[in-house]
Amino acid sequence: MMYPQLTQDGQIHLYKCHRRYIHTAHGWSRTGSSSPNDAVASAGHGAKVNHDDEAKVVKSLMGQLCEKFYAKGWMPGTGGGMSIRIGEGNLGHPYTVFSTPSGIQKEDMIGDDVFELDMDQNVIHLPVTPGLKLSSMTNIWFVIYKLRPSAMCVIHTHSLYAQLATLLDQQDLSGEDEEKDVLRITHLEMIKGVGNHAYDSMLEIPIIDNQNSEDLLAPDMERVIQQYPKCNAVLVRRHGVYVWGDSWEEAKTRIESFDYLFESAIKMKSMGIDCGAIPARKATKVSIKRKRDDEEE
Numbered sequence: 001m002m003y004p005q006l007t008q009d010g011q012i013h014l015y016k017c018h019r020r021y022i023h024t025a026h027g028w029s030r031t032g033s034s035s036p037n038d039a040v041a042s043a044g045h046g047a048k049v050n051h052d053d054e055a056k057v058v059k060s061l062m063g064q065l066c067e068k069f070y071a072k073g074w075m076p077g078t079g080g081g082m083s084i085r086i087g088e089g090n091l092g093h094p095y096t097v098f099s100t101p102s103g104i105q106k107e108d109m110i111g112d113d114v115f116e117l118d119m120d121q122n123v124i125h126l127p128v129t130p131g132l133k134l135s136s137m138t139n140i141w142f143v144i145y146k147l148r149p150s151a152m153c154v155i156h157t158h159s160l161y162a163q164l165a166t167l168l169d170q171q172d173l174s175g176e177d178e179e180k181d182v183l184r185i186t187h188l189e190m191i192k193g194v195g196n197h198a199y200d201s202m203l204e205i206p207i208i209d210n211q212n213s214e215d216l217l218a219p220d221m222e223r224v225i226q227q228y229p230k231c232n233a234v235l236v237r238r239h240g241v242y243v244w245g246d247s248w249e250e251a252k253t254r255i256e257s258f259d260y261l262f263e264s265a266i267k268m269k270s271m272g273i274d275c276g277a278i279p280a281r282k283a284t285k286v287s288i289k290r291k292r293d294d295e296e297e
């Protein structure tokens, strides 16, 4: 029987390749820009970044991020995944889409496990690790990249808060049963973190129904992304959430903010507070003002 290779201090060699190529604190948001200020260039190379180097950085970054997301409980039991896109969409620097594979434990995922595709969904580089399959959520990355042309990163989690947030309407006194197709949240500071919204905006996160296979979510995903032009996230009922951003940092910031909001919504509901309702004091002020205006008329 073959035993895993051990390091000198007795640790198992789980991560064989460039997993920690560069720490995530480096400015990788510009990865793919090809400018002299590009992330890889700023990390010390100085010259125009070649595709293989850039791909190596992106893949190892994905390994690091998935490990972090696993630790947060967002990618348990091989669930969830992510994609990063690089390039400019022109002939000189076409888009390349990186995708996590199917059925892999995210805390153990390494750069060598990542698929590389073009914008027509052709695999241009298989993972170095043999035997891995393309994930059924790959379809969804492309729906988002096509409908949100500035998006460069999509993260999909099976976070418990995201999943439970899709069930908040179950307890509605109105008797409605899993009918609502949108979660509304307002007057929470962290709304600012999801992009395109202020503290007192009415944040609307569309909810689509789950399917037996992730790729079957594509038509509904397409519909709601068009229906909610301000949204940066789609909830999947009894399943999880998809969040995107114009860089991996933006997608990560947003998904952290969304998750905080989902947790808030659930806990507020248990306190008897509707996260989609304007706070009572504010409502009173508005109604007093309205009353005054009415009297003046």
Ligand code: ZN
Binding pocket: 079, 080, 156, 157, 158, 214, 239, 240
């Ligand atoms: Zn999923």
